Amino acid sequence: MASKLVASPETQAFLDKVAGLDQPGTGEDRTKRIVRRIIGDLFATIDEFDVSEDEFWHALNFMASAAPEFGLFAAGLGFEHFLDMRMDAADAEAGIEGGTPRTIEGPLYVKGAPRSKGFARLDDGADDGEVLIMHGRVVDKDGKPVAGAIVDVWHANTLGNYSYFDKTQSEFNLRRQIETDEEGRYKFRSIVPSGYAVPKGGTTEALLDLVGRHGNRPAHVHFFVSASGYRHLTTQINIDGDPYLHDDFAYATRDDLIPPIERKADPAAIHAEGLNTPFTEIAFDFTLITAGEAEEAEASSRSRVALAA
Structure with a gap:
């Protein structure tokens, strides 16, 4: 279940903007809905596990270095x-x-x-x-x-x-x-x-x-x-x-x-x-x-x- 912050109207509206759902008639609707789900789930994970700013950037840096091993x-x-x-x-x-x-x-x-x-x-x-x-x-x-x-x-x-x-x-x-x-x-x-x-x-x-x-x-x-x-x-x-x-x-x-x-x-x-x-x-x-x-x-x-x- 999403945290109070993620479930708030403000965050939900923000997710709609990030995924382009507030711009009907543009882009691909299915892609927008998938992107919104992925980002929303990651927002919820960050909040639930109290991921710090340093931890977030450490994870992103790790993924960047991992690209050759994505297979x-x-x-x-x-x-x-x-x-x-x-x-x-x-x-x-x-x-x-x-x-x-x-x-x-x-x-x-x-x-x-x-x-x-x-x-x-x-x-x-x-x-x-x-x-x-x-x-x-x-x-x-x-x-x-x-x-x-x-x-x-x-x-x-x-x-x-x-x-x-x-x-x-x-x-x-x-x-x-x-x-x-x-x-x-x-x-x-x-x-x-x-x-x-x-x-x-x-x-x-x-x-x-x-x-x-x-x-x-x-x-x-x-x-x-x-x-x-x-x-x-x-x-x-x-x-x-x-x-x-x-x-x-x-x-x-x-x-x-x-x-x-x-x-x-x-x-x-x-x-x-x-x-x-x-x-x-x-x-x-x-x-x-x-x-x-x-x-x-x-x-x-x-x-x-x-x-x-």
């Missing part, structure tokens, strides 16, 4: 997961069921990764991590294959670092796009990734420290899966057994996105993959939902790094 803020403060919760709730309300569960994108995608048909090798061979073979199909809700779907995959190396953001890695290392074959199949060879933590000494870590939380993510592999006429799917799978599997600072873990992990050591399996060492295998199918509107087939409009392959 981590969106994940770590639960905004990305809450957006997924809202979309899940809307689907449930509309009776839309099935499909691979969505989960957060995170801030480390790079557009323009090389594309191949059916199979791709993601790693450049510089990391001696355990080989990962992942394969499966892209299908519709009836289990029919979706040929020509694009499986856009990216993940961290064994140090928890992503290419482009980690300048020691080659361009597009551990990033590829794979077009499914006539049976909807995709397959890739890579390395088993490690989880990561938010940057040491950064603003995300500082904020999480203040609220008594860690900034660790379990090992995972990100995916965009898209095909004409189907909803764009943003999701990721987790590597089972990771100590942070159900304690992800970004709240991205979902039970249906923890596929079984098989470690293959028999010579026949090793030879069949053209390898000379044991490897980890993950089989996982993606199920797409038919798009109801054209915009559902597109990724969100968040800002992303774009490079040419």
Whole structure:
């Protein structure tokens, strides 16, 4: 409940002015109402917790310095997961069921990764991590294959670092796009990734420290899966057994996105993959939902790094 000061006619009229609600016919009404709600809630927070002038400017200075890590803020403060919760709730309300569960994108995608048909090798061979073979199909809700779907995959190396953001890695290392074959199949060879933590000494870590939380993510592999006429799917799978599997600072873990992990050591399996060492295998199918509107087939409009392959 708003304080006496915030609820006063004087402050309420002031909020109307700040948000432009006293100027009908100008600007965008929805934007005005959103701005008024946000500022009014912040006014109420300042008053309720007796935030001092110095505390206010300290917080604003902190947010200014945090700008490079806003993508981590969106994940770590639960905004990305809450957006997924809202979309899940809307689907449930509309009776839309099935499909691979969505989960957060995170801030480390790079557009323009090389594309191949059916199979791709993601790693450049510089990391001696355990080989990962992942394969499966892209299908519709009836289990029919979706040929020509694009499986856009990216993940961290064994140090928890992503290419482009980690300048020691080659361009597009551990990033590829794979077009499914006539049976909807995709397959890739890579390395088993490690989880990561938010940057040491950064603003995300500082904020999480203040609220008594860690900034660790379990090992995972990100995916965009898209095909004409189907909803764009943003999701990721987790590597089972990771100590942070159900304690992800970004709240991205979902039970249906923890596929079984098989470690293959028999010579026949090793030879069949053209390898000379044991490897980890993950089989996982993606199920797409038919798009109801054209915009559902597109990724969100968040800002992303774009490079040419």
